[in-house]
Amino acid sequence: MTTNRPILPMGQRDRLLELQGVDKTFNGAVVALRRMNLTVNEGDFISLLGPSGCGKSTALRLIAGLARPTAGRILWSGGQGTGDLGVVFQEPTLMPWATVAQNVWLPFRLRGQSMAAVRGQIAEALDLVGLGAFPDAYPRELSGGMKMRVSIARALVTNPRLILMDEPFAALDEITRQKLNNDLLTLRGKIGCTVIFVTHSVFESVFLSDRVVVMAARPGRVIRELVVDAPYPRDLAYRTSPAYAAHCTVASEALAIAMEEAA
């Protein structure tokens, strides 16, 4: 948790992961993903942007190792170990019978580490997401946004090289979502993690990421990649700036093309 990696400027980042011509076909018929190429560098904040059914979740599941590609390869630089990966789903996916601290403890517990041994790391992760005061609360006592924060704390507590987030804020209200977007960027600035973030919101992708990968459906594929070169930290001033609006326009146009091609 304490090893904070600096985020280097784009172009100077080491390669973390590479998808080479990845195909995924379900039941021999549904082509969820065709010829996906993507290089993920350390410190990247990548958004996968596209209409529903374009294979965004499938891409994440392949990267997470929950499914095997039908063709192509996924290569981790330096191999992949346990704890290299943190995942946040659309639902908070907490264990309702466990307290907040126990939920965050899960990845350590599965490695046989006792609560006492990692209490410090858990407290640190909870502080980072602003829940330092609630280690003993049960999930049902928390609001939707707070549950999502617990889920994020659990994903980053092992100090993973890569965090995958599948539409994590899609079910939240707009105000909570903006707050969490801001906090996510602050967090990323502090710990320097690499993020792949799935969303179908143009505004969210342009606000958060430095690379936006636009995808189209049937068959699921990448049609365009945009670079959002606005510097971090990004805040309200960025949200209302002409540069932000310009990037949103470009991304919207790319998304419109994606929709047309699918139709």
Add this chain to the structure above:
Amino acid sequence: MMALDRTVSQAEALVDADEARIARRRRVEGVGKWLMPVIVLGLSIWGWDRLVVWNAIPHYILPSPGRVMQTLIKDWPILFDALLVTLQITFMALAVAVIGGVGLAILFTQSRWAEMSFYPFAVILQVTPVVSVAPLIFIYVENRTIGLLLCAWIVAFFPILANTTLGLNSADSNLRDLMRIYGARRWQTLRFLQLPSALPYFLSGLRIAGGLSLIGAIVAEYVAGTGGIGSGLAFRILEAGYRLNIPRMFAALILIAVSGVVIFAGLSILSHLCLRKWHESALKRE
């Protein structure tokens, strides 16, 4: 008088007529939930008593409630011993049903082959009426207690097996994925995810099984029918029936009913204690 007026107007300021009506209804329902069954029970007993007295029904046909109570007190030593025998079988059967039901459920979720092979037989065991199997069991099983136990177990284990299997399989699929991502071993997924997920299902199965093991124990006693030492309540009812001791039949019946209610209530409390921290079923609606 002044003070009273002020509190009333304050209350009016905070609670409108609609809210007040809802609050009143909630209060009345809270009392009624306890009061109504008690009133109905009291009226039924009174009606029963009047029926016997007004029609001068002899006690060997229908005893009055008072006479049943007298018998219950007079025959208490016999009936209490019988109750202990029946309860012993009931709780042993329930314990074996829990071990067998949960054990099989875990086996089934660990191995689809085991499930495919054995589940149909569990269903067959469940749908065959225990009265029809019991005579055979008592032919082949020498030991009477084990025979009784086996009968009661056959009746009680299936709800535990079925519910626990459902519970183990209903663990959140995203959490399962998370377990895989973190490299959890099979036993870890079972211990940290599937067993806690199954707990509410298991407990509701347990509540059903508690009642069923009492029924199983009683039915088995009827079939076994042998007397002498270690006879349970069912045997006492049969015996009293042969002697036309109707009040004692009623007294034994009351003991069985009360035991059933106590078992159900006890298991409900256990369930509440296990789940009150987190499960929807145990939470108070605000």
